[in-house]
Amino acid sequence: MNSFLQNIGVLRDLLDLALAVLIISRLARLLKGVLALRILAILSALVAGHLLARFFSLQTVRLIIDLLLASSVVGLAVIFQTDIRRAFATLARSRTEKDVEMSDVIDELVFAVAGLAQKKIGALIVIERAISVDSYLAVGTDIDAKVTSELISSIFLPYSPIHDGAVIIQHGKLTKAGCFLPLTQNLEVSKSLGTRHRAAIGLTELVDAVVVVVSEESGTASVIVGGKKTEVIDMPSLGKSLRRLVEPRWLK
Amino acid sequence: MMAHVRGHEWLKGVKFLSVLLAVLIWLSVILERPGEMLLTVPVGLDRMPRGLQLEGGAPAELEVVVSGPQILLFLLPFHQTRCRVDLAGAQPGQMQLSFREGYFDLDPEIKVLHVVPDTATIVLARKEQN
Numbered sequence: 001m002n003s004f005l006q007n008i009g010v011l012r013d014l015l016d017l018a019l020a021v022l023i024i025s026r027l028a029r030l031l032k033g034v035l036a037l038r039i040l041a042i043l044s045a046l047v048a049g050h051l052l053a054r055f056f057s058l059q060t061v062r063l064i065i066d067l068l069l070a071s072s073v074v075g076l077a078v079i080f081q082t083d084i085r086r087a088f089a090t091l092a093r094s095r096t097e098k099d100v101e102m103s104d105v106i107d108e109l110v111f112a113v114a115g116l117a118q119k120k121i122g123a124l125i126v127i128e129r130a131i132s133v134d135s136y137l138a139v140g141t142d143i144d145a146k147v148t149s150e151l152i153s154s155i156f157l158p159y160s161p162i163h164d165g166a167v168i169i170q171h172g173k174l175t176k177a178g179c180f181l182p183l184t185q186n187l188e189v190s191k192s193l194g195t196r197h198r199a200a201i202g203l204t205e206l207v208d209a210v211v212v213v214v215s216e217e218s219g220t221a222s223v224i225v226g227g228k229k230t231e232v233i234d235m236p237s238l239g240k241s242l243r244r245l246v247e248p249r250w251l252k
Numbered sequence: 253m254m255a256h257v258r259g260h261e262w263l264k265g266v267k268f269l270s271v272l273l274a275v276l277i278w279l280s281v282i283l284e285r286p287g288e289m290l291l292t293v294p295v296g297l298d299r300m301p302r303g304l305q306l307e308g309g310a311p312a313e314l315e316v317v318v319s320g321p322q323i324l325l326f327l328l329p330f331h332q333t334r335c336r337v338d339l340a341g342a343q344p345g346q347m348q349l350s351f352r353e354g355y356f357d358l359d360p361e362i363k364v365l366h367v368v369p370d371t372a373t374i375v376l377a378r379k380e381q382n
Contacts, residue, residue, distance in 0.1 A: 013282065016278060016281075017275065021271050021274040021275075024274045025266065028269070037262065037266060040270060040273055044272050047273065047277055051276065051283070054280075054283075055326065056327075057324070
C-alpha cells in the first residue's frame with residue numbers, strides 16, 4: 001500500500017512536470033521571433049538564480065531576483081501585447097462557424113484577384129478580422145462601398161491615383177483604398193520580396209488580418225497571415241483558403 | 253528554404269528552453285516542500301563565568317531532528333551546526349540544561365522537532381585557587 005502511494009506521488013510529480021512543459025512550450029509558441037527565445041532564456045536564468053540564491057541563503061540576491069520575476073509578468077504582457085491579443089483572437093475562433101456558407105465578398109475578391117493576376121497588375125487587399133487595422137494605416141482614401149470585383153480591379157489599374165496602396169475590407173465593405181501599411185522589420189524576410197509583400201507581412205505581424213497580394217512581376221497571388229506568406233496555386237484554392245481564414249462574422 | 257531551416261531551429265530552441273524553464277520552475281516548487289533530517293550536533297558551552305569550571309561531564313553531541321524546506325536541508329550536513337549553551341550568569345552547583353530551538357544556529361525557516369537527549373544536568377564548581 002505504501003509503495004503504491006509512493007508511486008502515485010512520483011506519477012503526480014511527473015504529470016506536474018509534463019503539464020508545466022506543455023503549458024510553457026504552448027505559451028512560448030504563441031510568441032514570435034528571436035525575442036521569445038531571449039525571454040525564455042532570461043526567465044530560465046532568473047529561476048535558476050532564484051534556486052541558487054535560496055540554496056546558498058543569499059537573501060539580498062534572492063529578494064532582487066524575486067522582484068524581477070514578479071515584475072516580469074507585467075513586463076511580458078507589455079512586450080507581447082500584440083502577440084497575446086492575436087493569440088486570444090485565434091483561440092476565440094469557433095470551428096462550427098466555419099461551416100457557414102460564405103458571403104459574396106470572397107467570390108468577388110477571388111474574381112478580382114484572378115483578373116489582376118492574369119493582367120499582372122499588382123494589388124494589396126487587406127481583410128480585417130477580429131483586430132482593427134485602423135491604427136496601423138497611414139493616409140488612404142475613405143470609400144465605404146460594396147465589395148465588387150469591378151471596383152477592386154479599377155482601384156488597382158495603373159492609372160488610378162490610389163493604385164499604389166492597400167485596399168481595406170472591414171465588416172464586408174470596402175472602406176479604404178490607397179492606404180500605406182507598416183513594413184516588416186523582420187530581417188529574415190527574403191530580400192527578393194517587394195514593398196507590397198513587405199507591407200503585407202508587416203501588417204499581419206501586428207494584427208490578425210488576412211492580406212492578399214498580387215505580384216505585378218510574376219502575376220502570382222499569395223495569402224499572408226501572421227507574417228507568413230502562402231503562394232496561391234490557383235483561384236479555387238484562394239477561395240478555399242479565404243473561406244477557411246475569414247469567418248462570416250468578420251464580414252458582417 | 254533558409255527561413256524554413258531557421259524556423260525549425262527556432263522551434264527546437266523554444267522547445268529546449270521551455271523544457272528547461274519548466275524543469276527549473278518545477279524544481280523550485282519541489283524543493284520548497286518540507287522535509288526532515290537527522291543531524292548529529294556538537295554541544296558547545298559558551299561564556300563560562302570566570303572562576304567556574306565544569307565538573308563531571310556534559311553531553312558532547314546531540315541527535316537533532318529538524319524540518320524545513322528541502323532546499324535548505326540539502327546544505328545542512330556541510331554546515332557546522334552547533335548547539336550553543338550560554339552559561340553567562342551561571343552559579344556554582346547543579347544546572348539543568350534544556351536544549352531548545354534557540355540553542356541551535358539554524359536558518360530561521362528550519363525548525364527543531366526532537367532533540368535527544370533534550371535535557372542534561374551539568375555541575376559547575378569553583379576552580380581551586382593555587
